Amino acid sequence: MDFLSDTLILSRMQFAFTAIFHMLWPVLTTGMAIYLVIVEGLWLKTKNPDYYHHARFWSKLYVLNFGIGVASGSPMAFQFGTNWAPFSESVGDFFGSVLGFEATMAFMLEAGFLGIMLFGWQRVNPTIHYIATICVAVGANLSTFWILTANSWLQTPAGGDFVDGKFIVKDYFAAIANPFMLKSVSHMFLATLETSLFVIGGISAWYILKKRHQAFFAKSFKIVLAVAIAITPLQIFVGHLSAEQVYHHQPTKLAAMEAQWETIPAGEKADWSLLAFPDEKTENNKWEITIPNAFPYILEFKSRLSEPVLGLKEWTPENRPRMVGLIYYSFRLMSGIAFVLVGVMLVSAIQWLRGKLSEENIIQQKWLMISWMWCAPLGYLAVESGWIVRCVGRQPWTVYGEIRTADAVSNLPAGDVLTSLTIFICLYTVLFFSALYFGSRIIAKGPKFDLPLPGDDKDLPVEVDSAQHIPDSRPI
Template identity: 70%
Template sequence: MFEHFSDTVVLSRMQFALTSIFHMLWPILTTGMGIYLVIVEGLWLKTRNPDYYYHARFWAKIYLLNFGIGVATGLPMEFQFGTNWAPFSESVGDFFGSILGFEASMAFMLEAGFLGIMLFGWTRVPPVMHYIATIMVALGANLSTVWILVANSWMQTPNGGDFVDGKFIVQDYFQAILNPAALVSVSHMFLATLETSLFVIGGISAWYILSKRHSAFFATSLKIVLAATIAVAPLQIYVGHLSGEQVYENQPSKLAAIEARWETIPAGEPAPWSMMAWPNGKAETNEWEMNVPGGLGYILALKPTLPTPILGLKEWVPSDRPPLLGLIFYSFRIMAGIGVFLAALMALSVLQWLRGKLSDEAISQQRWLLRSWMFAAPLGYIAVETGWTVREVGRQPWIVYGQIRTAEAASNLPPGDVLASLSIFTGVYTLLLISALFFGSRILREGPNLSLPIPGVTVDPDGDSTPAEFVPDQRPVEAQQ
């Protein structure tokens, strides 16, 4: 194990894995929660129900916390393409660099440019203008996901040009952007961030209801979340099926690793699915396994047999096979299992809703259901992280699948320097995580501020509210919070 600490490539991979895994925790929530904020603010503008206004104000605080840490951790991750992966950047920079530039200029700047209006402009700009700002923030956050997934999908299924003397020459820019993995990858990640955000909001709402704090208020957010998951949870499972088809067609070695499949299954023969297994790379076999006959065929093509062979790992020499087979195998099953669990929880919740068990008066009695939502709150994060583990580790030993090996793409740096930066990142990210948990818990302890003034509404001495003409608040921002 300790010999890896003298290997620059291994250390650079460890550092990128640490920074990307940690960074991903934060934009997962901002991309999905941005859409939720658009929904609740739109409901407020349509109904003028103050509950929706206060929901927008409360959840925006959590959005801001995630946005800040996401920015702080995202920039160092991208800088590594120049510091730790310079040969890779030199080889593919004409395309890859421009895509990352689009993400920064088109997506991040859009989100950051309107964020101040969304957070602090409630009483300073007209409500419609504020709503446009919220839409722009959500659009920017999700455009960021699009461009990052386009770049990563191109690494999975390079297209749109040729490698000439080790350098990628773009022939068709749009073909490179719309590479075979792009559309399904963007869709899968978009739904993953939205589903994760919905279950986080739902889990927090369930905690408040169980704690008997603002029960009616958070029953509203739980029902909004539940209504959205009716579409999102089943659709995510279907898009996951499409993602499996894409891997089957374009990355056969990754599929073999996901299934711990050593022997090739000929076309037309039933393809079993390994529900559980323990792969042994040295012996090139599974020490034990539990198979579902025809299961893999149904997963990939909705029938027990497939029109083309499923290649086994023995079709590749050991140096061309993905490493860490056990990690890939079980990461995929954790991801898929969580997806099924979240869909099942949605279905049970809808059933209780139809039975009238989620009314403001009865919802606090559904303790088992509320605890299930609390349990589900972090599961989306685990599913996303394990899914990316399958995606990235399964692509190895290639950084650009079939074209550039990871070992050839790393900068020639002294191992001690990389180990030092890895140690610094570990310490800084630990402090950031502690800070995020501290400030996040403080936001939750304080709860929603239901005494904030509502734009365009005046309150008379008897407590009745009436619409009024919007007048911008000229006080300092601090005085308005």
């Protein structure tokens, strides 16, 4: 239990815990916001009330996730000042301003139009309401852009130099457009959308299996399936591009992702490790299942490596990632889930083409519906696993190659950090079960089909013209 007296380990645990918990909520809101834009657009185009009721129903789950995300995300920013003050002093001129952009440019846009999206159906013109919904979606996904820009800069710092331990910005746009930024933003955008699609599809499948509003939720199921047909294979391709950038810019992380201890020279064939048991003490894998000559194909779509793949032994233990097994299996969990979701999508698409997803036949697809229900949480696992690979694999650096994590932590008493970590665990546990409770209530109640349609004047409050005659109630 020595870690309980180590400020660095406790601060890392606290940030990891708050980040992993917080990530659960914006992952759904950013993707679901796009779905809300789709269904409201279909409502405006077709005037089919089902699409209107879809927008009203799913927006309840949206705002629940939004609220929990705000509550759980706020403490993360404060940790840069409390637990990671030396880091903030060193890179605050750039890193702090990018986080400020996320708050003022993205969060405020989302929060500012959220009220119109939720409560403005009978109060504003339908076109204005649709613009508000679009602004909410843009704000939510703009947050993804700025957060991934900031984190990508930690992976591949650019746009300036470190002078006496402080980052001096020379080209602000070059810092924003650092080598990791574009592919990282794309990968995360697709991850949030894919996760949201399978959550919406899984909930829709649950209603269909329960024979509740089958025709209604068959519509939402086929909407998310139509989008998933494009998104799920694209995500695998962009994920491969993200792995390629690790290959070129972060060789220590790639070696940990593949539990590769020995260097593979350029021009060689190499086996790919499917499963293994990495042992950091002996610096090898105790056992391993490999696919012969597959590594170059997986990494570069070639039969031989064009560049060497450096093994972990090329670096001293203090200069390479720890917890190699965690990084190795997190990467495989993320990648495996991506292929599972593609498989479920392909089976669903085939059944759709066969006419098995019509309103009359969809109830007969029991195992397909069950598979979508099981897939609902898989996107979360993939996202969390990806962030573990991204951040744990970056160690021992906070800013890759520039600032070591041990030099970035504040000089705080370990007991104080342990106390705050314990408080976070308790509060976030309450938030988690509260979200499950209220989310399950929303799902159990289902959509409200008696909500007035926009423009239905009989449901609007009656305005009294003060100039009209009002009978005098005084005694004659």
